[in-house]
Amino acid sequence: MLGIVIAFIGALIAWSGTAVLGSLLSREPRLSHGGWLAAMAGMALALSAAAAGYAVGFNAPIFRFYQLGAGLFAPLALAWAIVELSAPRLRLRWAARLALSFLVLVPAVVLLLDPVQGAFEAALPTPGDHYDLLPNAVLTLVHVFVCGVIVAAVIRFGLRVREGAAEMLPVLIGLGLAAGAAVLQILVSRLGLGVFGLLLLTAAVGLVWTVPARVRQGLSGARRPARGRQRARRGRRAADDDDYDYDYDEGTGYVESVGYDDGYDDDGFDDYRDDHAGLRAEPEPEPEPEPPPPPPRGRRHRAAAAAPPDASLSAPAGPPAAARPPRPLYGMITIYSVQPGQNASFDEIMAQAAAETGRSGPDTLIYACHTVPAAPQQRIVYALYRDRPAYERHLATPHMRRFAELSRLCVAGSSVIELQLTSAEAAPDVLAALGVTGGV
Structure with a gap:
């Protein structure tokens, strides 16, 4: 019983x-x-x-x-x-x-x-x-x-x-x-x-x-990774000196110590020069000039440290950038077939990946997702990179690995088309944003 x-x-x-x-x-x-x-x-x-x-x-x-x-x-x-x-x-x-x-x-x-x-x-x-x-x-x-x-x-x-x-x-x-x-x-x-x-x-x-x-x-x-509620506070060695900086990673929520902040990158060159070097098609054949001494630290000297760098340091030596051949830009088209009922989930995951890509660095020039009115289950992603190594670095980022892991739950299949840019024309402000002068 x-x-x-x-x-x-x-x-x-x-x-x-x-x-x-x-x-x-x-x-x-x-x-x-x-x-x-x-x-x-x-x-x-x-x-x-x-x-x-x-x-x-x-x-x-x-x-x-x-x-x-x-x-x-x-x-x-x-x-x-x-x-x-x-x-x-x-x-x-x-x-x-x-x-x-x-x-x-x-x-x-x-x-x-x-x-x-x-x-x-x-x-x-x-x-x-x-x-x-x-x-x-x-x-x-x-x-x-x-x-x-x-x-x-x-x-x-x-x-x-x-x-x-x-x-x-x-x-x-x-x-x-x-x-x-x-x-x-x-x-x-x-x-x-x-x-x-x-x-x-x-x-x-x-x-x-x-x-x-x-x-x-x-x-x-x-799909909604937890973010920190506030930015990490800067650590200070003394009351008038902040030798160590801390960067807050928006994508991972972790705080990473950058180390001694002397106004220069890890390679010893000025930040301003590195920021503008990305606009040149090729690195300079001539050696870089010696960097200036580190600016003084402390609150009393912040006004002097915030002064713009010398124009002689920011202007690259040699012929102008327009005279050099452009970098071989690398493009990619990915066509996703989304499972029925998963459009909203996929669009949410893609929006997060695109937002993180926009913050990840200047080498991803374009990253855009398109819907297809005649095929509601399809999504087409067009990406343009400064070169193929930039594309490979983009795939290795944490947010793209997370996108690959989550999107497979929503996608029935996908196809990839590799592109090699040969010629193009765009508005001058778009070309300037891409680091190109006078067309592609």
């Missing part, structure tokens, strides 16, 4: 969770949500079969449906959802989908058609007691695959959190809950465990129910 009550309550909770996750999938059509829904439906099937078995006695059909739900569909559905969240590349996700399709179809046929042997008792049946060698082998293969997917995903997100991506911690917690649910399903389907097994299956239902909320919390936090 106790087994009937526990199995019935667990099945009722599981079917309710199936309805809730189905509603979530209709509002937010994502493949990972489909995985959570399928896992919940598999556990509902298993608990319903267990309730029927405790009520009328276990037999071959009830045993088959119980194993299909608890031993096959639910663990593989969790593995599918985890792959959709954690696989870094689209090709890898497609390969995992093909493997999952094979692991669903072939074992399902084997479990449904292979003969069932042995007498059933008034407890949860196990495959080792009633299936032959082949069904047990395919179930073992499925369970090993699921455990491998879980371990790989937990390691990947764990390393990201350890490297400083604290916003991904809720995702890691959600994956941990999903991993716990999968382990419980595998244990109960293989060992039975009687009434205690029913309690474990019901606990797995509760774990899966909470996973989507955790994952959505983590992804939402990653």
Whole structure:
């Protein structure tokens, strides 16, 4: 009697969770949500079969449906959802989908058609007691695959959190809950465990129910990285001297010590000269003049230190910039195909990436995202860089790595077109902003 009550309550909770996750999938059509829904439906099937078995006695059909739900569909559905969240590349996700399709179809046929042997008792049946060698082998293969997917995903997100991506911690917690649910399903389907097994299956239902909320919390936090509430205050060695400066990184929220501030860059050259050197097409062949001595520090000398640099230092030696050949500007067009229902999420992620790109440095000349009125699911990004190394540096920035990680959850596919600028014309102010004189 106790087994009937526990199995019935667990099945009722599981079917309710199936309805809730189905509603979530209709509002937010994502493949990972489909995985959570399928896992919940598999556990509902298993608990319903267990309730029927405790009520009328276990037999071959009830045993088959119980194993299909608890031993096959639910663990593989969790593995599918985890792959959709954690696989870094689209090709890898497609390969995992093909493997999952094979692991669903072939074992399902084997479990449904292979003969069932042995007498059933008034407890949860196990495959080792009633299936032959082949069904047990395919179930073992499925369970090993699921455990491998879980371990790989937990390691990947764990390393990201350890490297400083604290916003991904809720995702890691959600994956941990999903991993716990999968382990419980595998244990109960293989060992039975009687009434205690029913309690474990019901606990797995509760774990899966909470996973989507955790994952959505983590992804939402990653799209809106926390920023510091105020800029770091300057450290001072003495009351009248501020030898050390601290830069506040808007993108990461961390405070980095720059070191002794003597008015010069790390390479020993004047900031004003370095700022204007970017407008020249090539570096000067002549050696740079000796820099002036460091300006005096302290509050009493700030007016003198703020004076503009000598014109002889800011004017480059040699022929004018217009007489030199321009740098080979490097361009890139990326066409994204956004998944249905993910347009707003992708646009938000792209807006953050574009804003961070505008603050990251002068070598990214243009970075613009366009919508396509005739194709609402497409986004076209045009980028123009000072040269190819500038493009490679841009891809390596933290905000672009974060964009690549988050956008794959919204994008069905993308294509890239590399560009080599040969000629162009624009308004003089645009050319001046790009560091080009007299056309491209």
